[in-house]
Amino acid sequence: MGVPVNNHDRIKICFCTDLDKSVLLNNFEKRNWVSVNSEDDWHFYWAGTNTCRNIFSVDSGYRMHDNQMINHFPNHYELSRKDLLVKNIKRYRKDLERDGNLLAEKTDSLAGGTRYIHLDFIPTTFVLPADYNMFVEEYRKNPQSTWIMKPCGKSQGTGIFLINKLSKLKKWSREARNAFNPQITKESYVISRYIDNPLLIGGKKFDMRLYVLVTSFRPLKAYLFKLGFCRFCTVKYDTSVTELDNMYVHLTNVSVQKHGGEYNTLHGGKWSVQNLKLYLEGTRGSEITEKLFGNITWLIVHSLRAVQPVMATDRHCFECYGYDIIIDNSLKPWLVEVNASPSLTSTTVNDRILKYKLIDNILSIVLPPDGVPDVRWNKIPNPEALGNFELLIDEDLAAQDDGNNNKDKLKSSAFSAHNRWK
Numbered sequence: 001m002g003v004p005v006n007n008h009d010r011i012k013i014c015f016c017t018d019l020d021k022s023v024l025l026n027n028f029e030k031r032n033w034v035s036v037n038s039e040d041d042w043h044f045y046w047a048g049t050n051t052c053r054n055i056f057s058v059d060s061g062y063r064m065h066d067n068q069m070i071n072h073f074p075n076h077y078e079l080s081r082k083d084l085l086v087k088n089i090k091r092y093r094k095d096l097e098r099d100g101n102l103l104a105e106k107t108d109s110l111a112g113g114t115r116y117i118h119l120d121f122i123p124t125t126f127v128l129p130a131d132y133n134m135f136v137e138e139y140r141k142n143p144q145s146t147w148i149m150k151p152c153g154k155s156q157g158t159g160i161f162l163i164n165k166l167s168k169l170k171k172w173s174r175e176a177r178n179a180f181n182p183q184i185t186k187e188s189y190v191i192s193r194y195i196d197n198p199l200l201i202g203g204k205k206f207d208m209r210l211y212v213l214v215t216s217f218r219p220l221k222a223y224l225f226k227l228g229f230c231r232f233c234t235v236k237y238d239t240s241v242t243e244l245d246n247m248y249v250h251l252t253n254v255s256v257q258k259h260g261g262e263y264n265t266l267h268g269g270k271w272s273v274q275n276l277k278l279y280l281e282g283t284r285g286s287e288i289t290e291k292l293f294g295n296i297t298w299l300i301v302h303s304l305r306a307v308q309p310v311m312a313t314d315r316h317c318f319e320c321y322g323y324d325i326i327i328d329n330s331l332k333p334w335l336v337e338v339n340a341s342p343s344l345t346s347t348t349v350n351d352r353i354l355k356y357k358l359i360d361n362i363l364s365i366v367l368p369p370d371g372v373p374d375v376r377w378n379k380i381p382n383p384e385a386l387g388n389f390e391l392l393i394d395e396d397l398a399a400q401d402d403g404n405n406n407k408d409k410l411k412s413s414a415f416s417a418h419n420r421w422k
């Protein structure tokens with residue numbers, strides 16, 4: 001079995017996809033690609049994560065050719081599973097600390113104990129049931145705080161709830177055990193400190209959805225899409241205990257908000273990142289806004305570095321991650337989650353335009369200039385191919401520079417990155 005490639009004639013690219021999404025299909029059609037089944041020879045597969053896992057599993061016996069490309073890394077879950085993301089970031093910080101790297105500097109924390117000065121970008125998180133005792137210890141330091149429980153393997157706000165009392169967690173744990181529901185009892189959760197002071201606009205909480213394209217983990221090559229957006233809650237933010245179970249107040253997922261009575265189908269509760277930037281420049285000033293956007297770039301780069309050693313880097317793969325980021329009212333960005341299959345459903349006209357461009361730009365970056373997938377290609381796209389993406393990090397280029405990735409150097413490049421959002 002072989003994928004037909006003839007570099008002299010213009011060849012037809014055969015694509016395959018598990019997702020019936022117009023933003024994908026329209027892009028493939030625009031390129032005159034031909035749709036084939038997964039059993040047929042394909043050049044390009046936009047797959048679901050399960051398909052990808054099957055293709056790469058030892059049992060499948062499938063060997064990819066040089067002219068094939070797929071949209072996931074085999075173990076993307078190291079970044080996209082809530083518990084593994086936290087584990088990898090904790091390990092990354094410990095490794096840097098052990099090496100005496102300045103990036104791992106710590107300071108006293110207001111909540112007691114210490115915190116990382118530069119790498120404190122995920123809310124304190126524990127995996128349950130494994131880390132229950134550690135969680136209780138942390139909880140007792142500050143019993144006033146609120147925590148958010150999230151099932152590790154679910155998405156779209158499913159199974160998420162807030163707790164402000166240890167007794168509520170104990171009650172939940174008893175009920176889960178008694179329910180005789182193996183899916184509940186076996187499932188692991190993460191419990192994270194709830195960011196209870198989010199930046200509010202019009203009194204409402206929102207988070208940012210940013211797209212990050214990775215074409216290689218070793219060396220790290222990543223791009224940031226400039227056209228991200230903010231997703232707003234439909235109900236004004238309210239920290240009172242009576243509203244703790246009101247997910248229209250606390251969860252920004254569109255999949256949750258669209259069921260609320262206040263949901264607006266025209267704008268879908270979304271704002272472009274450019275609008276947010278203008279708003280912040282107007283209300284907080286450009287210097288502070290610049291710092292915030294630099295810090296966002298910073299946290300993305302370090303989340304990718306944290307998984308670098310464990311990611312199976314395969315030259316057939318690329319991946320577009322959906323980063324969910326909450327900004328608190330001191331304008332500190334927090335990484336909430338990374339999605340390996342960000343939604344390609346369009347809820348509004350603007351959404352459709354944005355996601356169409358996203359896919360178009362991804363294809364231009366991951367494919368060599370002749371448009372034929374080829375693992376031997378050096379993965380350095382022409383500047384015109386970037387579209388609305390900007391280079392976030394390319395370790396090949398950095399190595400050419402001087403190979404010294406000390407904190408000041410990286411931080412200054414992250415800060416200058418704010419221009420990318422204009």
Ligand SMILES: Nc1ncnc2c1ncn2[C@@H]1O[C@H](COP(=O)(O)OP(=O)(O)OP(=O)(O)O)[C@@H](O)[C@H]1O
Pocket residue numbers: 123148150154155156157158160192193194195196207250251252253324326336337339
């Ligand atoms: N630590 C936190 N503090 C405040 N709000 C949070 C926190 N973690 C999550 N949230 C809110 O809950 C929402 C859902 O969380 P998260 O994205 O982790 O779960 P999910 O159900 O997997 O969502 P997705 O469909 O994006 O994968 C977030 O969009 C955010 O609004």
